[in-house]
Amino acid sequence: MEYPQIDRYAGLASPIHRWDPRAKLVAILGLIFSVVLITDLKMAMVGLAVAILLVLVSRIPFRFVLGHLAGVSFFILPLSVIILFSYHQGDEIARFAFLTVTSGGLEHASLIAVRAFAAVILIFPMISTVRFDVTMKALERLRVPVRLVRMIMFTYRYIFVLIEEVQRMLRALTSRGFTGGMNIRTLITTGKLIGMLFVRTLERAERVYRAMLSRGYEGNLQTLVEFKMRKTDLLKAAVLIAIAVALNVL
Amino acid sequence: MHISDGVLSPQVWVSGYVVTAALTAYVLTRKTDIAELPKVSIVTAALFVASLIRIPLGPTSVHLILNGLAGITLGLSAFPAVLVALILQALLFQHGGISTIGINAVILGLPALAAYGLFAAGTRIGIRGRYAIFGGLAGGTAIALGVLFFSLCLLTTGEHLEDVIPFVVVAHLPVIAIETIVLGALAQFVARVSPQALRGFRPR
Amino acid sequence: MREKAISIANLSYTYPDGTPGLQGICVDILRGESVGVIGPNGAGKTTLLLHLNGIFVSKNGNVEILGKKIGKESIKGIRRDVGLIFQDPDDQLFMPTVFDDVAFGPINMGLPREEVIRRATQALRWVGMDGYEKRLPHHLSVGEKKRIAIAAVLSLNPEILVIDEPTSNLDPRAKWGFIELLRGLTMTRIIASHDLEMVQALCERVIILDKGQIVADGPTERILVDVELLQAHGLAPDNQAGQSHKQH
């Protein structure tokens, strides 16, 4: 079980790191939504190239990006393979035993995979170039409903505390000779473990709430943040938005 | 069951955002106790962390989804809890996607609410082992409904994804069984150790 | 005579499950006093502390802080006057960054931005943690977290500081550094603990709480030498254990 470390490289210096987080969020989100709307494989490839270019500019090690793509690959690759063999349109270009691949199938499968990877790679210049706490504050300044942002904020904070707690519980289990296997006992033990985690977390939530009350909490949660929008921030945003529009219009 | 970006047609993911926005707004803007927001968030963190636990399955392992658990522990607040967990999973671990946050929240969040209803109604029946039985049912149902919604998305999106559905269903059958057993054991355990915890802080 | 900081008259409390928590607590604490509340695990120490800033409120209004009864109207002011610091700093540091945490109280008081920053900065300097503003709580050591937790309360400029088990899980160096820090604060202080060494170093007066009742109240130098009294309430090893310890 690993800690989230998406903002591990937030301390680097690059034009993307220096970009105002609000402008950065809006512009790259725009680009992500543009990429998923592309219907032309060539334009999708351009989108993917833009995404990779942004990662290069941000100086985030590509190794790090690849390491985070497992989840998407696990979903997208089997899906593309199924489409490749099941969607028949255009000329037949290959045949394996009873499976055939058509040019239309190949193009459609590639389009989906390229869009998916382009979109997910864009998350890195957007999220990894700034500390996550700042991202959350930027979301708030962008008028994302404050209650939602607060939920994200508290949840994020306690993920770290609870990962440690679960790690300790799992170690205690292992050290008493428990080896999880594909059996009902493993599932029941996991159920009890999560049950205990839940009971402890409720108790913790009560203590946290008391600490909040003690410091004058009355339902209102604010933070002080300073963001400064400069001309260059807007310029960078304008360029990316223009690319986003071009990807779907050209 | 997290659909990534680039797969669905805009009609589907935009509708996902509309439904999610409406439900989240409804739940989060009710006049509630000021305790609810921090407490629900901290429990959401526990659900998030629990879903990182790996369960061995054949040569590989699967993560728990636990949307049913969100339902039986948080009631209506399960919906924003699922949404927040999905946002964090997309941003921190790149599970799921950005454009699909809304539709993924619908796929997992509506079943969470169904699990809440099922559990709340079932545990009122005074039979022995009701927590284990309805906890398990809620857990399994939440996944099964999730698979159903997931399949409906693939069917209606018009991107020639119908043939993927059987694979999705088969891949999730063991997950349904796993979550049924895990949540059954969990609900029975919590009912014994801290019965008030399952009544939680959901609206009375 | 010094003014009363806290006045508790016949306070009782029963837990929701029916077990008694506190029974007939009567105690006055004067301004500027530093009082140790000691007692075994489960004696009711934390429950008592939670009454001091209205997290638990007695219906009879028998807790007075700086002359004001705790009640609906006074509670806001009282929470500003009484700074409560909990045992586990992870329960207390709930904001994304150290600065956000220390600024949380002043922002809730509705202070202007400049003043919030001034208070937060000053509080961090007090506890020796200036420069930590942008740090994340999960990257800090227990000792550092404990200091930040104190700063988060000092930024409210409280008249009374109430601290639950300040030294638990600290190594000796961190513990004594923390004791030094607490000694430097001059407001009224109530410290609940079973670390008698710390209580000896910090408090002029000691109250022993056991099974929800006050069983002793007096100057530190009288209470902490009364071995029989301490033994009777689980605060000193029983004779047998103490002896075999010596023999070892």
Added chain:
Amino acid sequence: MREKAISIANLSYTYPDGTPGLQGICVDILRGESVGVIGPNGAGKTTLLLHLNGIFVSKNGNVEILGKKIGKESIKGIRRDVGLIFQDPDDQLFMPTVFDDVAFGPINMGLPREEVIRRATQALRWVGMDGYEKRLPHHLSVGEKKRIAIAAVLSLNPEILVIDEPTSNLDPRAKWGFIELLRGLTMTRIIASHDLEMVQALCERVIILDKGQIVADGPTERILVDVELLQAHGLAPDNQAGQSHKQH
């Protein structure tokens, strides 16, 4: 000469985030020894303990338990031989009843039902908690939970007992009762703590760990009187703090 219970040769460990955890640890512990591992918060004590029953496994196979290298084949036996008790009993106890918790280890070993019951009952008797079989661990006091946590490991009949911070958060009576209990156990014991009083009462030998390295190793009566050594590693108050304490 007594047999070696634990033999560690040049053990290093780096945390996943790249910070060093342990560096070149070399140490032998003999059968029947009772060894205190002391050091400040963050010195690597817990990380070291986690290597002793293969929760963390070094690739070089440089940890030997009772003559067996920790590796894939030996690990099951080693987890039976080395009982590891964690600091917070809540991390360890999550079965619906005390009995289930104590029986959990023997069941994992695949022992027959009769033997499981016999061992669990005996372990509970050892720690003075017989009669608690049907209680819910979560509802017990810290002291009681700590005892159950020990019983849950004793039921495995370990040759070596490894205990992390046994006395943290215990009131003095519970603490000394617990020390008595630990003294009554005769197997090899490794106790990590910064409670020097307890280490003094229980251990014949002391190892000081700081920044992931062993900085001292010797008989208790030599190490624990070396104030400068203790100060240098955060285990005694700095002169200044100690003095002002005396002046108070």
